[in-house]
Each structure stands twice: as C-alpha cells, then as structure tokens.
Amino acid sequence: MFRITCPYCGPREPTEFTNGGEAHISRPQHPEQLSDAEWAEFVFMRSNTKGVFAERWCHSGGCRKWFNALRDTATDEILAVYRVGEDRPWTDRA
C-alpha cells in the first residue's frame, strides 16, 4: 500500500496529504527590482524532473504541517522526508 510518512505523525494514507509542488524555491529578496522575465521565472517556471524530485507536502488531514519529501517521479517511491528548514538529504540516485 502506498503510504507517505509525515515527519511529525508517521506513516499515513496519501489521501491525508496535499501536494505543494517543487520545494526549495525561495522568494526573491527584492521583487521590485526584478524584470518581468525574472519574476515569471520565479512564479511559473518549475523543473519537470523524471527521477528524484524534492517537493513540498502538507499533512492537511492530520497535523496540518508542511514538510518536504524526495520522491522518485517515475516510480512514486518516497526516498526521504524532512522538515521545513532542514537541508535536502543526500541520495545516490539521480
């Protein structure tokens, strides 16, 4: 059975979670100094990875906390979960 492990609550059913898209995209420090193209890059452009992908998840049906996960987009295997603010864990997979 497919399960997602919340770093606070442990393994739970995927229906309890909400996906928040790609992780580690930081908001520009000075948006007013950006060109339209640079702003569009921040707002719209996301990588379309096949393989290990860092993404944000929210345990919306449980503790309602956001966290990050490394998921293989080809196999749906979740390789690691880590809390917001922690560094992306190392994996030897692409």
Added chain:
Amino acid sequence: MSAPVERTPLGHRDPIVVGDEARLAEHAPAGLLILRCEPEAAAEPFRLATGVDLPRAVGTTGIGDDLEALWLGPDEWVLITAAEPTRLRERLRAGLAEQHYQLVDVSDAYAGIEIGGRHARNLLAKLVTIDLHPRAFAAGTAVATMLAKSSIWLWLTAEDPVFRLFVRRSHADHVWCLLSDAGREWGLPPAIPIGRVPLQVP
C-alpha cells in the same frame, strides 16, 4: 420571533445500543479549546496553570482532573473539559501571559461522538485508515486523521474499548450515519442523513 434553542449538534439522534456489541452516542463536552504555542517554552507554564503535562508526540494525551489535552500537531493541542471553559481559559491566559500563544474556544464548532462495545475497533477500522489494533492504538491514544473525507480527532479513552471522535459540527450527521451504517453487521440500524439541521426550532 421564537427564542433561540440550545441544542447539541447531534441532539436529533438518539443513542444506539446493541447489547455489548456496539453502541453509538453523542458525547458533547462543555468546552473545547485549541491551543497553539511553542512547546519548549510553554510546557512548564502550561503545567503550572493546569497541572497537566503538555503531550509532545503524535498519539499522546495529557490527562488531568478536569482537562484532557490531545496532541494535534507539534505546536497545536485541543483541550477538552467537561466544565464550562471560561475558568480554564482565564487560568491559561494568566499562566501563558509571557508566552507567544493562541487560545481559541471552538466548543460550538465541533461535535463529539462516543463509540463503544466489543466491535468498536472493527467498526471504526472500516472508516479510518490508521492502525487500530491494540498494539498500535492503546487506551489513551489520540490522533488527528480522516474518516471518509472528514477531518476527525479520534481518541481511545478506555480499553473497553470506548472511542471518542470529534468532527466539525457540519459533518456530524454525515459521520453519524456512516458509523451507523458501518455497524449494520452487528445490528446497528441504517441511518438516513437528514441534511441541514435548522438552528432554530419554532
């Protein structure tokens, strides 16, 4: 105009008892408070104000004389009290005055349902996805999870077993009917959702 009538969210549902097999009843505690705070800093002031240790891990609860605290998240708890919550609120406001915290009275926003009987675990297992086996879910465990698309707090208060389930008021009748339907193999009657309950009766 008719005078407002106080009614509990499931006041229109009679308790269902099928011997010691399964039973279903509304359980309406007088007070539910949501507390959000930084656990490191607030644990000690909270204990001094209430006499209860703030639970710090998933599934755990803190039980006091007239207060139960259920862990909902790393910085969120629900405090349940059988007494009118005003005094508890005042006590916490005084005790946590130095802390960065949020305390919200949600007594009227949630409905409580008590599920008991020999088959209570099996009945609930049809509707929730967490492991309810005694080795994983012993008495005193409480979690926030989903029951058929409704967010719930599920708390096993006694090994008998007696579960208490809290759900948002507007989902209460829906969840009641699902529970009753899940218990049909043990003799619980089919229940038909009544839809929106008028807040005032003429």
